[in-house]
Amino acid sequence: MSEEGPLKMADVARLANVSMSTVSRALADNPLIPEDRRREIQRIAAEAGYVVNQSARSLRMRKTQTIGVVFPLGHDVGQLISDPFFIEMFGRLADEITTRGYQVLLCRVTDTSEGWLNRIIQSHRQDGLVIVGQSDQHEALNKAADTYLPLVVWGGHLTGQTYCSVGTDNIAGARRAVDHLLGLGRRRIAFLGMLELPEIALRHEGYVRALRAANLDPDPALVIPAHFSFETAYEAARELIESGTPFDAIFAASDIIALAAVQALAAAGVDVPGDVSVVGFDDIAIAAQSTPPLTSVHQDLAKGAKTIVDLLFKRMAGEDAPSATLLPKLVVRKSCGGSPTG
Amino acid sequence: MSEEGPLKMADVARLANVSMSTVSRALADNPLIPEDRRREIQRIAAEAGYVVNQSARSLRMRKTQTIGVVFPLGHDVGQLISDPFFIEMFGRLADEITTRGYQVLLCRVTDTSEGWLNRIIQSHRQDGLVIVGQSDQHEALNKAADTYLPLVVWGGHLTGQTYCSVGTDNIAGARRAVDHLLGLGRRRIAFLGMLELPEIALRHEGYVRALRAANLDPDPALVIPAHFSFETAYEAARELIESGTPFDAIFAASDIIALAAVQALAAAGVDVPGDVSVVGFDDIAIAAQSTPPLTSVHQDLAKGAKTIVDLLFKRMAGEDAPSATLLPKLVVRKSCGGSPTG
DNA sequence: TTTCTTTTTGCAATCGATTGCGTTAGCCTC
DNA sequence: GAGGCTAACGCAATCGATTGCAAAAAGAAA
Numbered sequence A, B: 001m002s003e004e005g006p007l008k009m010a011d012v013a014r015l016a017n018v019s020m021s022t023v024s025r026a027l028a029d030n031p032l033i034p035e036d037r038r039r040e041i042q043r044i045a046a047e048a049g050y051v052v053n054q055s056a057r058s059l060r061m062r063k064t065q066t067i068g069v070v071f072p073l074g075h076d077v078g079q080l081i082s083d084p085f086f087i088e089m090f091g092r093l094a095d096e097i098t099t100r101g102y103q104v105l106l107c108r109v110t111d112t113s114e115g116w117l118n119r120i121i122q123s124h125r126q127d128g129l130v131i132v133g134q135s136d137q138h139e140a141l142n143k144a145a146d147t148y149l150p151l152v153v154w155g156g157h158l159t160g161q162t163y164c165s166v167g168t169d170n171i172a173g174a175r176r177a178v179d180h181l182l183g184l185g186r187r188r189i190a191f192l193g194m195l196e197l198p199e200i201a202l203r204h205e206g207y208v209r210a211l212r213a214a215n216l217d218p219d220p221a222l223v224i225p226a227h228f229s230f231e232t233a234y235e236a237a238r239e240l241i242e243s244g245t246p247f248d249a250i251f252a253a254s255d256i257i258a259l260a261a262v263q264a265l266a267a268a269g270v271d272v273p274g275d276v277s278v279v280g281f282d283d284i285a286i287a288a289q290s291t292p293p294l295t296s297v298h299q300d301l302a303k304g305a306k307t308i309v310d311l312l313f314k315r316m317a318g319e320d321a322p323s324a325t326l327l328p329k330l331v332v333r334k335s336c337g338g339s340p341t342g
Numbered sequence C: 001t002t003t004c005t006t007t008t009t010g011c012a013a014t015c016g017a018t019t020g021c022g023t024t025a026g027c028c029t030c
Numbered sequence D: 001g002a003g004g005c006t007a008a009c010g011c012a013a014t015c016g017a018t019t020g021c022a023a024a025a026a027g028a029a030a
Helices: A009-016 A020-027 A035-048 A054-061 A084-099 A116-122 A138-147 A170-183 A198-213 A230-243 A255-267 A285-289 A301-316 B009-016 B020-027 B035-047 B054-061 B084-099 B116-122 B138-147 B170-183 B198-213 B230-243 B255-267 B285-289 B301-316
Strands: A066-072 A103-109 A128-132 A151-154 A164-168 A189-192 A249-252 A277-282 A295-298 A324-326 A329-331 B066-072 B103-109 B128-132 B151-154 B164-168 B189-192 B249-252 B277-282 B295-298 B324-326 B329-331
Touching: A009 A020, A009 A035, A020 A035, A054 B054, A066 A084, A066 A116, A084 A103, A084 A128, A084 A255, A084 A285, A084 A301, A084 B084, A084 B103, A103 A116, A103 B084, A116 A138, A128 A301, A138 A151, A151 A301, A164 A170, A164 A301, A170 A189, A170 A198, A170 A249, A170 A277, A170 A295, A170 A329, A189 A198, A189 A230, A189 A255, A230 A255, A249 A255, A255 A277, A255 A285, A285 B285, A301 A324, B009 B020, B009 B035, B020 B035, B066 B084, B066 B116, B084 B103, B084 B128, B084 B255, B084 B285, B084 B301, B103 B116, B116 B138, B128 B301, B138 B151, B151 B301, B164 B170, B164 B301, B170 B189, B170 B198, B170 B249, B170 B277, B170 B295, B170 B329, B189 B198, B189 B230, B189 B255, B230 B255, B249 B255, B255 B277, B255 B285, B301 B324
Parallel strands: A066 A103, A066 A128, A128 A151, A151 A164, A164 A324, A189 A249, A249 A277, A277 A295, B066 B103, B066 B128, B128 B151, B151 B164, B164 B324, B189 B249, B249 B277, B277 B295
Antiparallel strands: A103 B103, A295 A329, B295 B329
16 A cells, blocks of 8 residues: 555566566566466555556557647647637547547647658657648648558548548538528628638538539629637628628638627627528537527537547558548528528 | 658767767757757758657656646546536646647546556656546545645645645635625525535535525525536426425526526526526636526636646646635626626 | 867666566476 | 476566766867
8 A cells, every 4th residue: 555656667576576577467467477476466566556657668669558639720829729619629539539548649739840740750659640620731741641650630631632531521511501591592692711721612612612503603702711710700700791792691611700700790780690691610519509599510520530530540550541521411590590491 | 851760869870970879969959069060960860850759758858748637527428528617728728738848648537446646647657737626536636645746736725635726716706606696686596516526515615605694594405416517407407496496596506507507497487587597607608608698707717727837837846836726706797687787 | 299178979877668588397298 | 207398487688768977089288
């Protein structure tokens, strides 16, 4: 029961009157050691409060029992905590990873200078990597994937992509959302989001396709750059409103942007959904709770996280598991008007 | 520019025509190596794509440059992802930790059998620990703190506590909330929360004190056990309503419980705040967005996280930094009726 | 040129485990 | 009692860095 300073395996060996090799094998339940002896040694170790030093173990085994979860957020220092989507995704990934007996190492990348991903990989701090969001790092990811197998990315599937990704079909999701707005009779539908981000570009593509399919010409004046943070998105929406460009609906690239837009509209005395319909993307928890409740393209994060981690573990086992795409679902709530059945 | 397999420091030494010692020192910016030589070696290493192996480094230095963030959630598997409070706290801690150049290791503890904390500590996976929420582990924490300095706990300050904690003054916060309800003329105020959790017990204490100060006798029938999850809290609220016990206000131990109560009340046709006032605790992001917006006791998590990490780093440096208490603030919104200044 | 400093540099031990391989002990069989 | 075989166990190398100490090189002073 005594818990003296950091005792090492050699100490346990002394206590049990055996060699370190034997202790190591006993603790690892190696059948080379007879069962009763194993139990005995395990008991002694536990009673002494001995725990294997993971640094030493990792070095020798070349394994860390740890998965790195990376958020390539660029210089957007506050985004991790401000974006509920990332947060929820992280939680679900953590669940999946810890369930499999691995630790979760959070890697926030603020310095995306040449070789950032290689620096993470070569540090050997983790046995596998999940990258949440491609950000603008498509090339870096492609490059890393050439030599590093245990890597799975949450994000859109892009052309010329060699890495393994899991993500919602952004085009289909956007298309569904915009089709719904068109079905409600909306014709001047604005798009809010940063086209520079690959996933957003895909959502924009779906938006354009939906318009074209309805024989409408996309109006560039209705495409407004908007970042993920509430404040900047609010600004973007305000500018759209003040520009005087007429519009009767907003399709936002994320729920945060949509919520910001709703508030900006409210502040300008525009009724949602009376005057303008609003649809978001992600269907984060707040979406259902906001006023009015937000119509949004739902992504099944629980399933996404499970898929990501499943693929990652296959890859860690040496298998070259392929990318996967999840089907999004439009959840209709009050913010776009019309009946819940569309 | 070539990025061959995992190259080691010895390889860089060969490339630079020096010994490993020199490479090691150069990469650590050790002034023992003349500046120009240092730069040269650093350049060679960078160009070769070399990165120090952290397992080896950790073993030798007995440091991991990693902080463990622990959620002792017992068997409540889903809580991490479902509780916005923990999530937000985690995000802010992550910010503070990464800003200081450390990594964040998430430790979800599901097995709280004897010695769980010791097992984490002795694994030497981290240089310091943040425990988020005392759960029911007061004793285990006290015991660990005797021999392990770099440990800071988010939670209430309890009697007989030897570990370092940072937390809101729960009694004062609760008192402020209940005083406000009393000021609105409410007299039959229910308390929803699990008294078994130390922090909640403190909030209950504040509740009792506020009532006593108003010459009211706390009615045990108005104290309802309610867990942190939305579903169980909803059930608890429903039972209170159906019990027929008259009440005109609810003070919930957390926002999630409060939101669940609001929905249960709405489902029962009870008007909030007309018939019943509701106040929560934590002031999570959703609180302001809900319908009606929730009055809540605000905890400054950004400041809390900063304080935690500041103290932790002091302790990691060997200093026996003391506990700290943050002052809560009541944020009045519509859910309790009355005027915002009320 | 010699001697004494001061600056650079490298050898080798070390961190704490894991594991291939060889040795010892135990048991059976003839 | 010798030989053969297997089950247990330990020696020592290894993982990839860091660093105390001493040696070598360079520079300064005499």
